[in-house]
Amino acid sequence: DTEVTQTPKHLVMGMTNKKSLKCEQHMGHRAMYWYKQKAKKPPELMFVYSYEKLSINESVPSRFSPECPNSSLLNLHLHALQPEDSALYLCASSHLGQGLGETQYFGPGTRLLVL
């Protein structure tokens, strides 16, 4: 099973709203990732969690707040977003450690529209 699930599939929010994106995997992966993707562009890395600890923050604005409650779950809390934050938000997961594939598996994404 190589499934990463994400909810919701679509989200429309105003600039004053607070919302959360959720990601879940049950593959025993100990690394989880958030990416932002604009149309016809490659994904841009936002955050990396390794063993439930934030290991990489790619200088993402504080209106995006990640959280990893346990090894299977990853959340992205959104507050006071701007219209330019409208994008597809992808979650991914992978094993950690050489020889374990290094392959990242992606979820279907949440399409976010900020009005």
Added chain:
Amino acid sequence: AQTVTQSQPEMSVQEAETVTLSCTYDTSESDYYLFWYKQPPSRQMILVIRQEAYKQQNATENRFSVNFQKAAKSFSLKISDSQLGDAAMYFCAYRRGYSTLTFGKGTMLLVSP
């Protein structure tokens, strides 16, 4: 820093034909992984094929195969017997160890009947 270059923004192929997508990368490392991901219009990023740099043998997955030229830092994807369902954006990506995944800009593949 590693870079990945996909020089073909768009490619077209007819059903049942073969198409090759190009990818070059720049790295000073000797041990790394290369990937091709497919992202159809439904937007789910799917792993197509994976290559370990220490393996000389080219990876193959059914109709998908790669031509990995380590010295030339080239990693092309060949799709044989193309199908309508192969239409998608294809991303080439590089990763070394615990480092982050570096993507190319992508190649949009169009498949016509």
